[in-house]
Amino acid sequence: MREYDHKKIEEKWRKEWKQSRLYRTEDGGGKPKCYVLDEFPYPSGEGLHTGHTRIYTASDIYARMKRMQGFNVLHPSGWDAFGLPAEQYAIKNKIHPSISVKKNTERYKEQMDRVGLSYDWDREINTSEPEFYRWTQWIFLKLYEKGLAFESFEPINWCPSCQTGLANEDLEAGLCERCGTAIEKKPMRQWILKITDYAERLLNDLNTLDWPESMKDAQRNWIGKSEGALIHFRINNFDGHVMVFTTRPDTLCGATYLVVSPEHALVDALSPLITNMKDVIAYRTFTAQKTEIDRTADGKEKTGVQLLGVTAINPATNEEMPVFIADYVLGHVGVGAIMAVPAHDTRDYDFAKKFDLPIKAVIWNGDTATKEVVAALKAGHTSVAIESVIHAYEDGIKQHGPYMGSGLLINSGEYNGMNSVDVKMRIIADVGGRPKVTYKLRDWVFSRQRYWGDPIPLIHCKKCGVVPVPENMLPVLLPNVTSYAPTDTGESPLAEIAEWVNTVCPKCEGPGKRETNTMPQWAGSSWYYLRFMDPHNTESLVSPEKEKYWAPVDIYVGGAEHVTRHLIYARFWHKFLFDIGVVSTSEPFKRRCGVGLVLGEGGVKMSKRLGNVINPDDVVERFGADTLRIYEMFMGPFGQAIPWSTENLIGARRFVERIWRLQEKRSDVAVEDKATLILRHQTIKKVTADIEDFAFNTAISQLMIYANHLEKLSSINSDTFKEFVVLLAPFAPYVAEEIWHTLGESDSVHKELWPIFDETKTLSEALAIAVQVNGKLRDTFSIARGAGEDEIVALAGRREGVLKWLEGKEIKKVIYVKDKLVNIVLG
RNA sequence: GCCGGAGUGGCGGAAUGGUAGACGCGCACGACUCAAAAUCGUGUUUCGAAAGAAGUGAGGGUUCAAGUCCCUCCUCCGGCACCA
Numbered sequence: 001m002r003e004y005d006h007k008k009i010e011e012k013w014r015k016e017w018k019q020s021r022l023y024r025t026e027d028g029g030g031k032p033k034c035y036v037l038d039e040f041p042y043p044s045g046e047g048l049h050t051g052h053t054r055i056y057t058a059s060d061i062y063a064r065m066k067r068m069q070g071f072n073v074l075h076p077s078g079w080d081a082f083g084l085p086a087e088q089y090a091i092k093n094k095i096h097p098s099i100s101v102k103k104n105t106e107r108y109k110e111q112m113d114r115v116g117l118s119y120d121w122d123r124e125i126n127t128s129e130p131e132f133y134r135w136t137q138w139i140f141l142k143l144y145e146k147g148l149a150f151e152s153f154e155p156i157n158w159c160p161s162c163q164t165g166l167a168n169e170d171l172e173a174g175l176c177e178r179c180g181t182a183i184e185k186k187p188m189r190q191w192i193l194k195i196t197d198y199a200e201r202l203l204n205d206l207n208t209l210d211w212p213e214s215m216k217d218a219q220r221n222w223i224g225k226s227e228g229a230l231i232h233f234r235i236n237n238f239d240g241h242v243m244v245f246t247t248r249p250d251t252l253c254g255a256t257y258l259v260v261s262p263e264h265a266l267v268d269a270l271s272p273l274i275t276n277m278k279d280v281i282a283y284r285t286f287t288a289q290k291t292e293i294d295r296t297a298d299g300k301e302k303t304g305v306q307l308l309g310v311t312a313i314n315p316a317t318n319e320e321m322p323v324f325i326a327d328y329v330l331g332h333v334g335v336g337a338i339m340a341v342p343a344h345d346t347r348d349y350d351f352a353k354k355f356d357l358p359i360k361a362v363i364w365n366g367d368t369a370t371k372e373v374v375a376a377l378k379a380g381h382t383s384v385a386i387e388s389v390i391h392a393y394e395d396g397i398k399q400h401g402p403y404m405g406s407g408l409l410i411n412s413g414e415y416n417g418m419n420s421v422d423v424k425m426r427i428i429a430d431v432g433g434r435p436k437v438t439y440k441l442r443d444w445v446f447s448r449q450r451y452w453g454d455p456i457p458l459i460h461c462k463k464c465g466v467v468p469v470p471e472n473m474l475p476v477l478l479p480n481v482t483s484y485a486p487t488d489t490g491e492s493p494l495a496e497i498a499e500w501v502n503t504v505c506p507k508c509e510g511p512g513k514r515e516t517n518t519m520p521q522w523a524g525s526s527w528y529y530l531r532f533m534d535p536h537n538t539e540s541l542v543s544p545e546k547e548k549y550w551a552p553v554d555i556y557v558g559g560a561e562h563v564t565r566h567l568i569y570a571r572f573w574h575k576f577l578f579d580i581g582v583v584s585t586s587e588p589f590k591r592r593c594g595v596g597l598v599l600g601e602g603g604v605k606m607s608k609r610l611g612n613v614i615n616p617d618d619v620v621e622r623f624g625a626d627t628l629r630i631y632e633m634f635m636g637p638f639g640q641a642i643p644w645s646t647e648n649l650i651g652a653r654r655f656v657e658r659i660w661r662l663q664e665k666r667s668d669v670a671v672e673d674k675a676t677l678i679l680r681h682q683t684i685k686k687v688t689a690d691i692e693d694f695a696f697n698t699a700i701s702q703l704m705i706y707a708n709h710l711e712k713l714s715s716i717n718s719d720t721f722k723e724f725v726v727l728l729a730p731f732a733p734y735v736a737e738e739i740w741h742t743l744g745e746s747d748s749v750h751k752e753l754w755p756i757f758d759e760t761k762t763l764s765e766a767l768a769i770a771v772q773v774n775g776k777l778r779d780t781f782s783i784a785r786g787a788g789e790d791e792i793v794a795l796a797g798r799r800e801g802v803l804k805w806l807e808g809k810e811i812k813k814v815i816y817v818k819d820k821l822v823n824i825v826l827g
Numbered sequence: 828g829c830c831g832g833a834g835u836g837g838c839g840g841a842a843u844g845g846u847a848g849a850c851g852c853g854c855a856c857g858a859c860u861c862a863a864a865a866u867c868g869u870g871u872u873u874c875g876a877a878a879g880a881a882g883u884g885a886g887g888g889u890u891c892a893a894g895u896c897c898c899u900c901c902u903c904c905g906g907c908a909c910c911a
Binding site: 215221330348636641649654 | 829838840846850851866905906908909910911
């Protein structure tokens with residue numbers, strides 16, 4: 001027999017498939033569609049890594065099975081080529097980004113082809129090419145037109161190392177996600193997208209999606225809805241008030257002071273009243289110098305300054321209360337001002353302790369309340385005894401810390417005895433406040449002061465203001481320049497190219513200047529999946545017919561790191577495109593499967609620094625793409641992080657070789673025996689269901705069980721073996737194709753129909769019955785299928801391994817599980 | 828602190844409330860070989876000669892029966908976080 005030569009086989013079929021355009025997808029036709037997408041890579045200089053191949057193999061197996069099941073499958077890929085990584089690589093290696101991107105994409109494509117991924121490369125897209133970014137710009141214009149893109153001068157996150165402004169999503173614990181540098185707040189002109197307008201829909205529609213619950217929760221956390229109220233506090237001797245946001249209006253009577261953020265505008269308005277303005281200004285300067293992380297670090301000692309001369313009135317109790325500025329209140333959260341309830345909030349408690357402020361308990365911890373106290377509170381009459389119990393409770397809080405839960409109101413006048421949950425709306429109404437919902441989600445800072453991104457299609461005109469570039473003048477081409485490194489000025493390097501910047505105002509035809517900021521990397525990836533549906537369309541982003549046919553993406557495979565960025569942004573843009581009638585579905589990705597990290601050997605992260613990076617090219621070279629694919633799918637559950645193990649990889653290679661040798665046993669005259677028939681149907685059933693569930697490890701395990709069985713036969717019926725090869729084809733496309741043709745077939749195995757199982761034929765002929773006594777396994781026996789309960793139970797009771805346990809005991813009852821188990825329960 | 832997910836042999840991991848450890852790796856022994864590799868076969872949770880007993884992070888509970896369901900706790904991983 002020929003030796004298994006993976007290099008020869010894989011090279012041969014790679015060429016053949018390319019030539020016959022095996023994976024080309026046509027639009028429409030009578031078949032049901034299935035859109036299988038994985039996250040397109042950004043083409044870095046590092047090349048493909050084992051994490052990529054794990055994702056791409058999984059979606060490839062799924063796509064291949066769906067094709068064989070008769071679906072019209074759309075399974076494309078392309079390049080997320082704009083953005084900082086590509087630009088930084090280009091600067092470091094002194095090559096223009098467009099050239100390095102081209103070089104890198106070629107390498108990626110070559111690597112992806114070698115792994116045997118069944119992409120339709122006729123639909124390849126590249127976000128940095130004008131025919132693509134033309135439509136990214138078009139979407140921006142639409143957002144601008146609808147008032148969802150606006151110019152702002154608010155302080156934003158600035159990374160001094162990357163020299164660009166960043167969105168909230170680009171930060172990791174106050175550091176730049178890319179380079180780890182501490183973020184500064186920098187006021188500058190920028191473009192913002194009003195993603196917060198979509199917060200509620202982004203939150204609610206999560207319920208309609210077939211995504212892992214953990215991913216939905218991560219997005220819910222990120223959107224961070226909180227329901228509360230706005231409440232006004234009148235200020236003495238001042239024609240105005242402080243407005244605070246609180247989620248606990250039920251604790252209003254326990255509010256003993258107010259805090260506003262140091263940068264709050266109210267402080268300026270109050271300055272005539274403030275007698276210690278010097279201290280206030282000093283504190284403002286002090287906090288302004290702090291970085292975001294310093295300010296928000298948990299457990300930091302509280303600092304602040306009282307606004308002397310200013311007092312506010314608690315609208316529920318009419319008590320006078322001091323007002324502070326303190327940096328534990330953040331300007332961008334809620335309304336940048338709070339009512340402090342030290343008895344029921346840890347941060348307020350810490351502050352009150354430090355500044356020796358009154359702590360007043362207003363919520364009674366339900367767990368400690370006695371029946372008598374509850375009854376008295378509800379009835380509205382208290383006694384000396386009850387007052388002393390309440391005092392003791394309050395002393396407890398003062399000493400040991402706040403109580404954050406719900407309960408009955410105390411020390412709250414007319415509200416005493418009421419339930420804190422029920423009383424919220426009433427208190428809000430009584431003091432003239434109003435219910436208010438806030439979100440943690442911030443508007444999307446959409447401009448970058450960098451070169452390698454989509455130009456923002458706007459023109460600044462002295463006379464007309466901001467003027468959008470007319471649609472028929474798109475795309476606004478990114479000029480080809482020699483110096484694309486970032487500048488210190490806070491402006492994009494584009495600003496220095498006079499011949500590009502200076503242009504004509506489309507409205508008045510007077511002189512105009514182009515917007516020089518560019519879009520973030522996330523722009524192109526927020527809609528790229530739509531372009532695959534209609535990649536060569538020059539009239540529109542996607543034609544309505546093609547969009548209706550392919551949308552939505554049926555299954556989207558990728559990494560967990562994108563849950564609170566790319567997946568939020570794409571959902572936002574998609575909903576917007578839905579609102580303006582470009583797409584027909586309100587959600588882009590019906591189902592989402594998340595991949596687990598491939599760790600280095602030993603369970604640590606793969607990194608160049610540790611020198612434990614596995615290069616898929618080497619694995620393909622030494623062991624073959626089929627082995628790599630099977631290993632990465634067999635290593636463990638798809639969603640779980642798993643360390644790489646070259647030792648275990650051998651097992652996958654052995655499996656491929658074992659199948660290769662199996663060819664020898666094929667025979668046209670061999671008859672399929674009953675046991676093989678049953679196992680065959682069981683295998684079709686399990687493999688089909690497991691691929692559908694992304695449980696590739698157990699699918700392969702079943703194929704191994706089946707292969708082990710076939711190996712033991714003296715000869716294998718040809719049709720039986722062929723069907724096995726078909727089942728194997730999605731996992732190991734090369735070796736399956738080679739064997740398929742050796743068997744005399746002339747068409748590709750990848751065009752075969754997926755086998756169908758017959759449930760009745762999955763049932764074994766013999767039943768294995770387990771016999772338990774008091775729930776402990778004592779014996780097993782085999783009996784022909786069809787035996788009834790009486791027969792099985794009687795037999796079970798006579799088994800040797802069982803009898804000795806029954807001796808001298810009384811049988812209380814017998815449990816029978818059909819065709820499986822008998823449990824004899826003794827008295 | 829809050830929200831998720833997970834803890835099972837030497838290792839990666841399997842198990843619709845019904846025979847725990849499938850499948851693979853590793854290891855041991857055997858066959859083949861002058862020998863080795865490859866391959867094939869047998870074995871491999873722990874203790875025990877065996878009968879048997881124990882056993883899925885810890886402790887309780889529900890059930891005829893719990894890795895699986897419920898409660899309390901511990902550890903690890905991921906996300907969020909002075910979010911009012």
